[in-house]
Amino acid sequence: MKNFYSIYEHNLLRGATCNFTVKLADPFANSQQIIQLANTVDKQGGGLCVFPELCLTGYSIEDLRLQQILLETTIKTLGKICQDTKELSPVLVLGAPLVFKGALYNCGIVMHKGKILGIVPKSFLPNYREFYEARQFISGQYIRQEEMNLLGQTVPFGIDLLFTAKDYPDFVLGVEICEDLWVPVPPSSHACMAGATVIANLSASNITIGKADKRTLLCQAQSARGICAYLYAAAGQGESSTDVAWDGQLSIIENGQVLAQSERFPEGQLCLVADIDLDILRQERLQMGSFHQNESARYQYRTVEFTLNPSLEDIGLKRPLERFPFVPSDAHRLEQDCYEAYMIQVSALKQRIQTIGAKRLVIGISGGLDSTQALLVAVQVVDELKMGRDSILGYTMPGFGTSSETKNNAEALMEALGIQWQCLDIRPAAEQMLKDMDHPYAKGQAVYDITFENVQAGLRTDYLFRLANHHNGIVIGTGDLSELALGWCTYGVGDQMSHYNVNGGLPKTLIQHLIRWVIQSERFCDQAGGILQRIIDTEISPELIPSQDNKTLQSTEEKIGPYALQDFNLYYILRYGLKPSKVAFLSYSIWSDIQKGTWLDGFPEEKKKAYALAEIRHWLEVFVNRFFAFSQFKRSAMPNSPKVSAGGGLSPRGDWRAPSDGNATIWVNELLENVPEK
Numbered sequence: 001m002k003n004f005y006s007i008y009e010h011n012l013l014r015g016a017t018c019n020f021t022v023k024l025a026d027p028f029a030n031s032q033q034i035i036q037l038a039n040t041v042d043k044q045g046g047g048l049c050v051f052p053e054l055c056l057t058g059y060s061i062e063d064l065r066l067q068q069i070l071l072e073t074t075i076k077t078l079g080k081i082c083q084d085t086k087e088l089s090p091v092l093v094l095g096a097p098l099v100f101k102g103a104l105y106n107c108g109i110v111m112h113k114g115k116i117l118g119i120v121p122k123s124f125l126p127n128y129r130e131f132y133e134a135r136q137f138i139s140g141q142y143i144r145q146e147e148m149n150l151l152g153q154t155v156p157f158g159i160d161l162l163f164t165a166k167d168y169p170d171f172v173l174g175v176e177i178c179e180d181l182w183v184p185v186p187p188s189s190h191a192c193m194a195g196a197t198v199i200a201n202l203s204a205s206n207i208t209i210g211k212a213d214k215r216t217l218l219c220q221a222q223s224a225r226g227i228c229a230y231l232y233a234a235a236g237q238g239e240s241s242t243d244v245a246w247d248g249q250l251s252i253i254e255n256g257q258v259l260a261q262s263e264r265f266p267e268g269q270l271c272l273v274a275d276i277d278l279d280i281l282r283q284e285r286l287q288m289g290s291f292h293q294n295e296s297a298r299y300q301y302r303t304v305e306f307t308l309n310p311s312l313e314d315i316g317l318k319r320p321l322e323r324f325p326f327v328p329s330d331a332h333r334l335e336q337d338c339y340e341a342y343m344i345q346v347s348a349l350k351q352r353i354q355t356i357g358a359k360r361l362v363i364g365i366s367g368g369l370d371s372t373q374a375l376l377v378a379v380q381v382v383d384e385l386k387m388g389r390d391s392i393l394g395y396t397m398p399g400f401g402t403s404s405e406t407k408n409n410a411e412a413l414m415e416a417l418g419i420q421w422q423c424l425d426i427r428p429a430a431e432q433m434l435k436d437m438d439h440p441y442a443k444g445q446a447v448y449d450i451t452f453e454n455v456q457a458g459l460r461t462d463y464l465f466r467l468a469n470h471h472n473g474i475v476i477g478t479g480d481l482s483e484l485a486l487g488w489c490t491y492g493v494g495d496q497m498s499h500y501n502v503n504g505g506l507p508k509t510l511i512q513h514l515i516r517w518v519i520q521s522e523r524f525c526d527q528a529g530g531i532l533q534r535i536i537d538t539e540i541s542p543e544l545i546p547s548q549d550n551k552t553l554q555s556t557e558e559k560i561g562p563y564a565l566q567d568f569n570l571y572y573i574l575r576y577g578l579k580p581s582k583v584a585f586l587s588y589s590i591w592s593d594i595q596k597g598t599w600l601d602g603f604p605e606e607k608k609k610a611y612a613l614a615e616i617r618h619w620l621e622v623f624v625n626r627f628f629a630f631s632q633f634k635r636s637a638m639p640n641s642p643k644v645s646a647g648g649g650l651s652p653r654g655d656w657r658a659p660s661d662g663n664a665t666i667w668v669n670e671l672l673e674n675v676p677e678k
């Protein structure tokens with residue numbers, strides 16, 4: 001890798017959509033603006049630049065489209081644009097009327113470095129209400145395998161064209177024109193089936209109230225169905241005001257997600273830029289096999305090749321990127337996600353309790369985040385089933401490392417929620433077990449090894465399972481998705497094992513937020529709210545090793561890495577299967593500076609943290625080692641648990657399947673080879 005910091009090392013493509021104040025029926029004047037904007041995009045490192053429909057002449061010129069001088073000037077001007085953009089990097093897609101075999105077509109012209117690569121005619125001509133396109137244009141929907149002589153070049157002409165960068169093979173461009181998107185099966189559906197990853201839509205769409213939302217909806221739907229990027233450029237200022245008005249909407253959308261949306265009703269030139277992730281599109285198509293099963297939509301296409309030769313400079317990353325991919329920063333989205341996550345847990349547990357007729361829900365309550373979340377879900381379930389809060393049996397089981405703070409929080413929480421609870425000291429049993437095992441701790445030595453830790457986790461689970469037998473109940477599991485990813489749980493016991501795990505689909509960063517959400521939504525009494533806040537503020541620790549001065553020695557995040565970074569790694573590796581170097585680049589792009597991106601509303605200032613590339617690299621190495629080489633055997637044997645996040649689940653039955661005897665060699669090597677140490 002020549003420059004880790006360049007987007008073009010990571011299969012990202014900087015795309016642009018542009019518009020300008022068009023001068024009606026004056027191709028030369030318009031070409032000057034097109035050339036200026038192409039230069040602007042080039043300077044920003046863009047690889048693609050899409051202009052509006054018929055931007056060379058203006059869209060709203062009606063019968064002037066049939067004037068001989070207009071058509072001749074259009075061609076001459078195309079020659080001038082070719083001449084003046086020879087040195088520029090981006091592929092240009094612009095609109096003009098062109099005659100082929102005596103008929104006029106509304107065309108998208110694709111050019112690169114002074115060469116016209118191909119011309120795609122509009123398939124579907126609007127001829128209803130305010131549109132009269134069929135008066136001048138012929139539909140291009142059946143044109144395939146044709147060529148046009150233009151400016152001394154033989155140029156492929158037809159709707160069967162894809163434009164592929166030889167040196168950037170996931171960049172495969174398809175073109176359609178405005179109304180083409182409004183029909184039941186747009187041409188871009190076929191283009192995507194044939195391999196297009198990026199669709200340019202040249203548009204001239206007059207504005208009426210509410211229409212901008214409809215356009216966005218169509219672009220989002222088409223990009224989600226086609227698993228493609230969709231670049232939409234609509235004409236704006238300068239178009240005729242005779243009967244309608246124009247708002248110049250520009251959008252860049254990827255797989256249903258809006259990457260960038262312009263202001264509307266702009267003055268003068270406007271250039272919208274966003275980086276398209278070609279890896280994510282490729283991986284999504286790879287995973288979603290049904291995309292390729294849509295055989296009846298697969299047509300023959302011609303491929304026109306070009307060499308993109310992108311600059312490998314550090315031009316930053318321009319796309320929305322979440323610090324916490326499982327916890328969206330948009331307040332409305334987050335509210336919805338929290339509600340759904342909580343209700344998924346509640347409805348799944350309710351279903352299980354109803355089906356088996358369990359009378360009691362048994363939970364080990366540590367005063368940590370996970371068991372708190374499981375308890376909140378259990379309370380909601382027993383309330384909905386009208387079982388009474390005393391059907392929840394909560395046990396706090398102090399061991400060698402339990403701090404008085406977490407123990408107090410656990411007890412106060414159970415008391416506030418009105419469940420039945422008890423404190424069971426596991427230390428005598430643990431001491432007995434360590435003695436029976438001839439463990440050095442039993443002889444007074446300060447040996448706090450894995451055996452010492454797991455004896456406690458095991459005994460707690462032993463108590464819980466036998467208490468469940470005793471009280472006709474089931475043990476509610478607490479282990480979360482992040483712990484499952486990292487194997488941070490004790491096999492067969494602890495938070496790896498239970499009768500039903502409500503948390504298995506929830507990453508730690510979302511659990512942290514869900515508890516905040518429960519506080520804000522005041523679902524439970526005020527007193528519970530205060531305790532929940534104290535629990536969120538407590539450092540995450542398994543508390544298995546004795547503490548000194550009542551201060552915990554064992555910080556989970558010091559051992560396995562900050563959950564903020566590990567959840568980021570989990571999301572991109574599990575959901576998209578991205579290479580470690582790409583994950584590191586994305587992580588660096590958002591986590592290297594607290595000023596970057598958007599923090600969640602109300603995120604405490606003192607907790608805002610940045611990570612240097614060296615830290616990102618180190619914790620990602622820990623992640624891939626634990627995820628691929630170590631922890632699968634724990635997941636392969638995990639209890640039933642509902643999937644919560646579209647970001648992925650780790651149940652071997654529900655979602656992720658992998659061998660329990662894997663290794664992380666290729667992931668570690670790729671990371672170490674391609675990510676600089678600092």
Ligand SMILES: Nc1ncnc2c1ncn2[C@@H]1O[C@H](COP(=O)(O)OP(=O)(O)OC[C@H]2O[C@@H]([n+]3cccc(C(=O)O)c3)[C@H](O)[C@@H]2O)[C@@H](O)[C@H]1O
Nearest residue numbers: 450453457488489490491493494495496542544633660661
């Ligand atoms: N692929 C594979 N297939 C079958 N067995 C495999 C295996 N890889 C290791 N093993 C065996 O598994 C054992 C290691 O796994 P395991 O026994 O889980 O033990 P291990 O993962 O080494 O330790 C558990 C860790 O979880 C932490 N933790 C955090 C939070 C909560 C809790 C809790 O439970 O409350 C625990 C705890 O601090 C400790 O560091 C070894 O005996 C090893 O030989």
Ligand SMILES: Nc1ncnc2c1ncn2[C@@H]1O[C@H](COP(=O)(O)OP(=O)(O)OP(=O)(O)O)[C@@H](O)[C@H]1O
Nearest residue numbers: 364365366368369370371396397398478495541542
């Ligand atoms: N002192 C304890 N009393 C009762 N149960 C405990 C205790 N310590 C651990 N457990 C049980 O073991 C599980 C795993 O412990 P762990 O420390 O990983 O989880 P946690 O404390 O709930 O949350 P976090 O992992 O965020 O600290 C807990 O969720 C809880 O069910």
Ligand SMILES: NC(=O)CC[C@H](N)C(=O)O
Nearest residue numbers: 126178179182204205206
């Ligand atoms: N130029 C066009 O094809 C415009 C048609 C499109 N349906 C619109 O209403 O905006």
